[in-house]
Amino acid sequence: MSKNRRRTIWRPSKPSWWTPESAATDEARYRSRRRFMQSFALGSAAIALGCDCGPREAATLRPAQPSPPEVLNLYPAQASPSHRIDEVTPENIAATYNNFYEFTTDKARVHELAAGFRTRPWQVEVTGLVDTPTTFDIDDLVRRFPLEERTYRFRCVEAWAMVVPWTGFPLARLLEAVGVQSGARYVRMVTANDPEQMPGIRSQGWYPWPYHEGLRLDEAMNDLTLLATGIYGHELPPQHGAPIRLVVPWKYGFKNIKSIVKIELVAEEPPTFWHTLAASEYGFYGNVDPGTPHPRWSQASERRIDDGSRQPTLVYNGYEEQVASLYPGGPSATP
């Protein structure tokens, strides 16, 4: 535990309001362990190993609102044979260890605080440098673009990792449908901003809400880039970013923006939430790179959240073949 405590006082130059992601991590793990110990008297071995693999309270695994039957019938979608991985993280582990700061920085509690989040009706505005600016209702979107299931590795910059089956469609299909204009070079995405439903927005007013992220257009058009509406063969539950979130598996988790309400094609590199907060820690690109340490987390290895095992980090999180050509200077060079 002393190692964790040391991490929480890292970077004293930050303003007093600053909560490093690592402190939130530690707090979340501390709380989940404490609860666990209270109910199950956890042995000390698991704590020493930093293992989050013990039994957990059951998470809400479905969105709060019922969806129309024709939407529910789209799940489970056909699994894509080219995106199969065997060692999938158990659903309840992934669903109780989340980053979604709009609700709380405590990973173990996001699922509780987000459980009632209203995800219907929901609209996604696609706008900016496109031929046909369009506002899609979520139910029309999932019926219009064929859903498929893809199992991807997922890697947070805090050095934890998991393997999850997403359901969704390539972002490229949506961009093709609205027609990308020649001046567009980046895609900007924005999360819902509803302080009434999102207690983390109310209690952490200093963050630059709404959460916003971006991709270069060629990254957005890459076949790996998904808009996910489902996970584990059913619709996304709120804690995973219902009803629609981005999945870019070769990038750190913070690029994978949740609960998207707006997608805008723009000419210039857009500011992003974490880059605005700490430019030296979170680049615009955020490509997984074992060779470039983050100031607070060596990226050389990663910890799987299911069994606590450590494994070496893979360049581009294992997707080098699909994306290396996008980055002539390597994963961490600024183009």
Ligand SMILES: Nc1nc2c(c(=O)[nH]1)N[C@H]1C(S)=C(S)[C@@H](COP(=O)(O)O)O[C@H]1N2
């Ligand atoms: N809107 C929004 N999107 C977000 C975040 C967030 O706090 N708010 N956290 C990011 C980070 S840091 C990670 S690691 C992933 C976590 O996704 P998961 O909870 O589905 O595993 O969501 C990303 N998307």
Ligand SMILES: [Mo]
């Ligand atoms: Mo993350």
